[in-house]
Amino acid sequence: MRHWKVVAAGEGGQGVQSMAESLALAGYREGWKALYMPNFGIEQRGGVSLAYVQLSRAEIGSPKFLTANLVIVFSRRSLERCRQYIGSRTAILYDSSSLEMPAVADQVIGLQSYETSAPEAYPLRTGFKPAGEKVEIPLDKRLVAVPAAELARQRLHPRVFNMIILGATAALMDTVDLGGLKETLEERFSRYFKRDPQLREQNFKGLELGFKLAAREKNQRIPLQEALTD
Amino acid sequence: MEFRDEERVFITGNEVVARAAQAAGAGYLFGYPITPQNEIMHHWRHIASQAGRGFLQTEDELSAGFATLGAVLTGKIAFSATAGPGTILFQEPLSMAEAMRLPLVIIVQQRGGPSTATVIYSQQEVTLTCFGGNGEGLRIVYSTSSHQELYDYTIKAFRNAWKYRFPAIVLGDGYQAKMREELILYDPSSRAGSRIPNEPIIGGEQVVHMQNAFSVEEELGEKLLIDLEDYNRAIPVLVEHEFLGGAGGRLLVVAHGIVGRAARQAVKELQARGDRVNFFRPITLRPFPEEHLVKACQQSGNAVLVAESAEGQLGRLVRLALADQVLTSFRSYYRPGLGITSEEILEEARL
Amino acid sequence: MSELSMPRCYNRESKPHRFCPGCGHGLVLKALGMAIDELDISSRMVFACDIGCSLLAWNFFSVDSLQTHHGRTLPVVVGIKRARPELVTVAYMGDGGGYAIGLQHLVSTALRNDPVTVIVVNNTTYAMTGGQMAPTTLEGQHTKTSPGGRDIEETGAPFKGPESLIGVAPPESYLARGTVANVIRLKKMIRKGLERQLRGDFAFIEALSTCPTNWRTDAAGTWGFLEHEMGAYYQVGEMAAGREPITP
Structure with a gap:
């Protein structure tokens, strides 16, 4: 894929921004054109936290986009906030330990929530429809489940939950390898890692775990590969 | 200079602004918190503590x-940053800067309006930055579209504000403020024409008396005539734009x-498909690159599509510039307070 | 030099000044001029005046001077002082600029102990705009916007500037109220205020002044109002920041 458009969404405090920022920085370090933008509202804490990441070989246009190639869902409530970015071929990575297996129904992943839709849905609501959509890949074929929260809690530390997601994302995107991710974390968090070397080890283990799980899923499923290489 | 001659970085727009001000030799930031520009203050506070530059968090935007x-006035290269309701309050000092020909530099990271609205994003502060205040809008307004431009034009805003003695505004937005992308930082003093002529206006050898109020209208009229002449003379040098097509x-x-x-x-995507669509981007919104727009319009079958995250604030500037042109069509894609994606514009512009 | 002659720092070209006959501004500015002369600081003075009658002082002295906006003189002076601490700055304003539209600047500048000298001329009215009620208008005083006399039930009590800053300004700062009825004492206060700035601290002097044009008083009525009505409500003296007045 020449131009990755990724949306990540979760609860404030789940580490969505940190994960997305690391993803963009890792891409930038590997020579991609990279753009990261957080979604932010009035509240400092709480609410759904959304991040946009684009990695491209060519110049990047607007910081937001209508349809993502990959949507990453950290929590139940954040689903609704992401739904307008899900197109007919968008891959969806979700944390299966905090989300039930989504029911498959039309464009929605089946779960309803009370969050309002993002302003970018406006053109859609007013009847705008991008032309030239490719053939839809059935939703269940594009879902990738990683029980990140549970794995983090059981095997590592609850806080490296987002690193498992980051590792899984990297495996799906195939833009940055594990080594590049580790170097990125080293660059961003060197201060904390120096203070607590165990933190480094746990973060790296989280990355590896997520990477391995998602790589396996991807290798086993042809439609998923198709969605991810558009 | 604090950094190497050139440095490739991946930082937020607010940090870009602080680094640009540092590179331009700014010595003071007076600021008041308002989202989404706060990190300009945070980064500057950090820069100021390391390099003996000044910072004061004031009681409001008026004070800032x-x-x-x-x-x-003392010859210090100084600046401030604001957004939304803060930009409204800034009209007062901007107005004094326009009247007394003071090189006030402000970074505006547009947020949604009117009123408090959103802290996120818009392009609704165009009219306010270009023509706010009880005067003639004798200001320089740069609208940036990338982090590299945010850096380049922040430096340029200082230089041209001091050179031409008109207030200068760098018009960014919440997206640019918060997003990260790559750019090259450089030391502007190593480049030609980089000197900022920041001579002290007061506190020098000669005693000066600076007037802001006039008793008779003729006195004001004469003064404004000079200001307008200066501004109009600078227009050809100041205006900047980007054109893509032919x-x-x-x-x-x-x-x-x-x-x-x-x-x-x-537009690039449409051009790649063989569609003859042209693209025009005013970089200076004030003064507006009117002649260049006219030429671009004539090269494009006199058909125009204006897209902006406001209800026609750019549209009005475009209409005015094209007042003498017979247009075959004028279409708009106005989304006040909302982001606009490449896909939407592609959809609007394609046949 | 005789204190009755013209201070050296005066701009002789702008004399005679343009204030109304009987206006107190000339006396406050004379006190300031004498203090500048005594301290021999005219070469590093910056005199900034507000909008209102105070704007007429823009070329009063042969020192760097500027007019600003109504209520905004203080932040301008703060900016000047922070950028060039060796300059000596005076922010000269009326009671409207100081106590109404610009009060937030006065409070914050005092709170930060910015080393600037503030002079607020209290003539109990907005004079240049035609005699409206000011924060300092006395109870029962007739103005264009309090034609029946100021009703403090409706508009609050007259504002006491220096007293209001007692709990705000730090002990090192200087707070005082003088009067044009005693120019020599007023000059001493302003001199102290400038010295306090030279020492690195904030100084604030209110000067009780006269406005026969808007008060519609003759000479005797003008001085009577200044000395008796205003004098009774506004106590002249120095106030120690953080404490009660000590020399009423």
Whole structure:
């Protein structure tokens, strides 16, 4: 894929921004054109936290986009906030330990929530429809489940939950390898890692775990590969 | 200089602004918190603590603006940053800067309006930055579309504010403020024409008396005549734009700032498909590159599409510039307070 | 030099000044001029005046001077002082600029102990705009916007500037109220205020002044109002920041 458009969404405090920022920085370090933008509202804490990441070989246009190639869902409530970015071929990575297996129904992943839709849905609501959509890949074929929260809690530390997601994302995107991710974390968090070397080890283990799980899923499923290489 | 001659970085727009001000040799920031520009203050506070530069968090935007004017009067390169309701309050110091020809530099990271609205994003502060205040809008307004431009034009804003003695505004937005992308930082003093002529206005050898109020209208009239002449003389040098395309086009897509970036991408894609769509992006919104727009319009079959995250604030500038042109069509894609993606513009502009 | 002659720092070209006959501004500015002369600081003075009658002082002295906006003189002066601490700055304003539209600047500047000298001329009215009620208008005083006399039930009590800053300004700062009825004492206060700035601290002097044009008083009525009505409500003296007045 020449131009990755990724949306990540979760609860404030789940580490969505940190994960997305690391993803963009890792891409930038590997020579991609990279753009990261957080979604932010009035509240400092709480609410759904959304991040946009684009990695491209060519110049990047607007910081937001209508349809993502990959949507990453950290929590139940954040689903609704992401739904307008899900197109007919968008891959969806979700944390299966905090989300039930989504029911498959039309464009929605089946779960309803009370969050309002993002302003970018406006053109859609007013009847705008991008032309030239490719053939839809059935939703269940594009879902990738990683029980990140549970794995983090059981095997590592609850806080490296987002690193498992980051590792899984990297495996799906195939833009940055594990080594590049580790170097990125080293660059961003060197201060904390120096203070607590165990933190480094746990973060790296989280990355590896997520990477391995998602790589396996991807290798086993042809439609998923198709969605991810558009 | 604190950094190497050139340094490739991946940082937020607010940090870009602080680094640009540092590189330009700014000595003081007077600021008041308002989202989404706060990190300009945070980064500057950090820079100021390391390099003996000054920072004051004032009691409001009025104070921030007028204290900046005070520092500027002494020959200090000083600036402030604001957004939304803060930009409204900044009209007062901007107005004094326009009247007394003081090089006030402000970074505006547009947020949604009117009123408090959103802290996120818009392009609704165009009219306010270009023409706010009880005067003639003798200001320089740069609208940036990338982090590299945010850096370049922040430096340029200082230089031209001091050179031409008009207030200068760098018009960014919440997206540009918060997003990260790559750019090259450089030391402007190593480049030609980089000197900022920041001579003290007060506190020098000669006693000066600076007037802001006039008793008779003729006195004001004479003064304004000089200001307007100075401004009009500077217009050809100040105006900047970007044009993509050529003669024989069927449509001209006009957008500024971050939407300009979305529009450029859409036009490039259409051009790659063989569609003769042209692209025009005013970089200076004030003064507006009117003659260049007219030419671009003529090269595009006199058909225009304006896209902006406001209800026609750029549209009005475009209409005015094209007042003497017989247009075959004028279409708009106005989304006040909402982001605009490349896909939407592509959809609007394609046949 | 005789204190009755013209201070050296005066701009002789702008004399005679343009204030109304009987206006107190000339006396406050004379006190300031004498203090500048005594301290021999005119070469590093910056005199900034507000909008209102105070704007007429823009070329009063042969020192760097500027007019600003109504209520915004103080932040300008703060900016000047922070950028060039060796300059000596005076922010000269009326009671409207100081106590109404610009009060937030006065409070914050005092709170930060910015080393600037503030002079607020209290003539109990907005004079240049035609005699409206000011924060300092006395109870029962007739103005264009309090034609029946100021009703403090409706508009609050007259504002006491220096007293209001007692709990705000730090002990090192200087707070005082003088009067044009005693120019020599007023000059001493302003001199102290400038010295306090030279020492690195904030100084604030309110000067009780006269406005026969808007008060519609003759000479005797003008001085009577200044000395008796205003004098009774506004106590002249120095106030120690953080404490009660000590020399009423």
